[in-house]
Amino acid sequence: MSAAAELEIKDLTVSFDGFKAVDNFTFSVEHEELRVVIGPNGAGKTTLLDLICGKTRPTGGSIRFKGRELSKMQENSIVRQGVGRKFQTPSIYPKLTVFENLEISFPRGRGIWGSLFFKQTDDVRERINEVARDTYLSDHLHTSAEHLSHGQKQWLEIGMVLIADPKLMLLDEPVAGMSVRERQQTADLLKRICKGRSVVVIEHDMNFVKEIAHKVTVMHQGKMLVEGSMDEVQANEKVREVYLGH
Amino acid sequence: MHTLYNRALGGKSGTVGLALLCIVLFLVFPLSLDNFRLNMMSKYLSYAFVAVGLVLCWGNGGILSLGQGLFWGFGGYCMAAFLKLEAAHNIAAESGSDQIRALTTVGLPDFMDWNQITSLPYIWYPFKSFPLTIILVFLVPTLLAYIIGTAMFKRRVGGVYFALITQALCWIMEISFVTRQGWTGGINGITDLRTCLGWDIRTKSAQITLYFLTSIFLIACILVGRFILSIKLGRILVAMRDGEDRVRFSGYSVSKLKTFIFCVAAAMSAMGGALFVLNVGFMSPKLVTIEPSIYMVIFCAVGGRNSLIGAVYGAILVSYGKTYFSEMFPNLWYFLMGGVFILVTRFFPDGLAGAVDRFGPMLGKKIFSMIGRAQQNFPAVVPVTIEANEGH
Numbered sequence: 001m002s003a004a005a006e007l008e009i010k011d012l013t014v015s016f017d018g019f020k021a022v023d024n025f026t027f028s029v030e031h032e033e034l035r036v037v038i039g040p041n042g043a044g045k046t047t048l049l050d051l052i053c054g055k056t057r058p059t060g061g062s063i064r065f066k067g068r069e070l071s072k073m074q075e076n077s078i079v080r081q082g083v084g085r086k087f088q089t090p091s092i093y094p095k096l097t098v099f100e101n102l103e104i105s106f107p108r109g110r111g112i113w114g115s116l117f118f119k120q121t122d123d124v125r126e127r128i129n130e131v132a133r134d135t136y137l138s139d140h141l142h143t144s145a146e147h148l149s150h151g152q153k154q155w156l157e158i159g160m161v162l163i164a165d166p167k168l169m170l171l172d173e174p175v176a177g178m179s180v181r182e183r184q185q186t187a188d189l190l191k192r193i194c195k196g197r198s199v200v201v202i203e204h205d206m207n208f209v210k211e212i213a214h215k216v217t218v219m220h221q222g223k224m225l226v227e228g229s230m231d232e233v234q235a236n237e238k239v240r241e242v243y244l245g246h
Numbered sequence: 247m248h249t250l251y252n253r254a255l256g257g258k259s260g261t262v263g264l265a266l267l268c269i270v271l272f273l274v275f276p277l278s279l280d281n282f283r284l285n286m287m288s289k290y291l292s293y294a295f296v297a298v299g300l301v302l303c304w305g306n307g308g309i310l311s312l313g314q315g316l317f318w319g320f321g322g323y324c325m326a327a328f329l330k331l332e333a334a335h336n337i338a339a340e341s342g343s344d345q346i347r348a349l350t351t352v353g354l355p356d357f358m359d360w361n362q363i364t365s366l367p368y369i370w371y372p373f374k375s376f377p378l379t380i381i382l383v384f385l386v387p388t389l390l391a392y393i394i395g396t397a398m399f400k401r402r403v404g405g406v407y408f409a410l411i412t413q414a415l416c417w418i419m420e421i422s423f424v425t426r427q428g429w430t431g432g433i434n435g436i437t438d439l440r441t442c443l444g445w446d447i448r449t450k451s452a453q454i455t456l457y458f459l460t461s462i463f464l465i466a467c468i469l470v471g472r473f474i475l476s477i478k479l480g481r482i483l484v485a486m487r488d489g490e491d492r493v494r495f496s497g498y499s500v501s502k503l504k505t506f507i508f509c510v511a512a513a514m515s516a517m518g519g520a521l522f523v524l525n526v527g528f529m530s531p532k533l534v535t536i537e538p539s540i541y542m543v544i545f546c547a548v549g550g551r552n553s554l555i556g557a558v559y560g561a562i563l564v565s566y567g568k569t570y571f572s573e574m575f576p577n578l579w580y581f582l583m584g585g586v587f588i589l590v591t592r593f594f595p596d597g598l599a600g601a602v603d604r605f606g607p608m609l610g611k612k613i614f615s616m617i618g619r620a621q622q623n624f625p626a627v628v629p630v631t632i633e634a635n636e637g638h
Contacts, residue, residue: 053495079497091492093485100481105496109478112506118478157492164497 012061023222039219084166090153094146105160135159151182288525290565295518297545297557299511305551308487313412317387319534321516326529327373329439361428391512395505420535435530550599
């Protein structure tokens with residue numbers, strides 16, 4: 001791992017009325033790395049993703065992606081820098097079809113003129129089909145998203161992030177509520193999509209983490225507890241105490 | 247041509263709905279209503295413009311504005327200002343320089359004279375020109391909507407808070423129009439409007455013409471709305487309504503898109519306001535305050551907040567009901583109106599249009615089976631086979 005880090009977070013702190021949800025957090029993610037962040041509830045994992053994608057503003061510290069400082073940018077500018085975010089509970093557009101969900105997420109025509117004069121050209125349709133195939137939704141393209149199963153909704157949102165071809169993907173609990181088979185399919189999906197980009201995943205399912213993670217970061221009370229391979233982390237006494245022991 | 251058919255007309259079912267509305271507006275009403283009722287209908291239809299705008303920004307975009315009367319009112323006042331100046335000009339022409347005969351300062355709207363204003367305020371100057379007035383009818387409300395939208399949506403003010411702020415703005419408008427009597431005609435508004443470019447708008451034939459004009463512009467607004475809903479912007483609106491954050495994190499500027507649709511709704515409302523003044527011949531601050539603005543939302547809810555055509559029927563039905571019942575039960579009327587609103591939102595969240603969508607097919611089947619045409623496909627096959635046999 002000699003390449004320069006894609007995502008570099010330094011001394012990141014955010015405090016909500018004195019409570020430090022993320023406290024002097026420093027970490028970095030390499031190009032094409034799939035990093036998993038684990039930790040007990042309230043450790044600040046989701047807040048960390050919120051800070052990176054601009055949903056929450058940091059109190060201090062810096063977030064640099066490909067050398068650019070993100071912490072002062074508007075959410076939509078951060079997206080245009082190539083940062084894509086999937087939320088914890090699948091957030092999709094229930095009244096639109098899978099196709100339309102993906103079409104809106106296609107990174108073109110995002111201004112007002114764009115939305116007025118957007119043309120659904122062949123390359124758009126091709127890309128939508130490709131992403132639908134990747135996310136196992138090819139048979140459901142014209143299904144209204146509200147009628148998808150929970151697991152399919154998760155995939156759809158991953159697809160919606162994926163279609164913008166982000167260079168950094170932030171996935172918050174992508175397999176929550178999925179069956180064992182769906183988890184395996186999601187693991188395959190994540191392994192495929194981390195080519196050409198970096199991925200940060202928050203997850204609780206240890207078998208799933210073991211399957212996909214290149215490196216694991218353990219958070220506890222807003223701080224980094226330990227970082228390393230899955231085996232190292234699982235062998236760590238402190239981690240067993242605060243998290244895995246439960 | 248095909249895309250135009252699908253986009254503006256909304257495919258087969260959309261075309262049928264629109265055709266029905268056209269039949270109702272252009273044939274049924276003019277043939278069945280007397281002149282007085284038809285003029286009332288023009289009034290109702292001028293409210294329908296607001297309802298159509300609300301379908302776009304509330305039903306589809308999720309932005310509930312309880313202050314659309316603001317934009318409707320500015321559109322109306324701009325038009326009224328032009329007509330009033332023309333009326334004053336005509337009075338001046340009739341009476342020459344004889345102030346006694348004119349009963350007012352020559353060339354000045356009468357209410358200005360009553361308020362000791364001796365020369366035309368600068369703010370009234372643009373309304374001397376008809377083209378400029380038409381531009382201002384749209385420009386003033388749209389600009390206002392742009393300012394409100396930018397200020398609110400940039401700060402992520404939404405939902406109930408936005409609704410309350412729009413309501414407050416409406417009230418501010420009423421108060422300022424009432425208190426600036428010399429400029430606006432105060433509580434009486436701008437009255438006694440007679441001609442538009444020399445054409446007497448009070449005659450029977452003018453009122454019929456204006457009814458058709460209002461209907462045509464309303465249909466045009468529906469077509470514009472249909473177009474917006476059929477393109478990508480339409481789907482983004484629905485997406486914003488159901489998942490604002492997701493849209494934001496797909497790289498869109500949610501505030502700009504919301505402001506845009508809010509401006510479109512404002513421009514449509516303004517058009518309705520201007521046509522109202524032409525149809526009715528006056529404008530008053532009582533028409534633009536909170537109460538009518540809430541009625542406008544009720545029109546939209548009753549008709550179906552997702553249906554452009556439903557909104558028109560909602561506006562007609564509720565306004566007609568208002569006129570009819572408030573004549574018969576002046577005190578009970580408000581409770582009745584409130585009750586209808588609660589019942590509709592509780593049991594038919596998609597309004598009349600939703601009810602038609604839900605029960606229409608069932609009803610259609612029943613009617614077909616009653617007249618013995620339930621299996622319509624069966625007889626259609628016969629002539630085809632005969633033709634094929636003849637060919638051999």
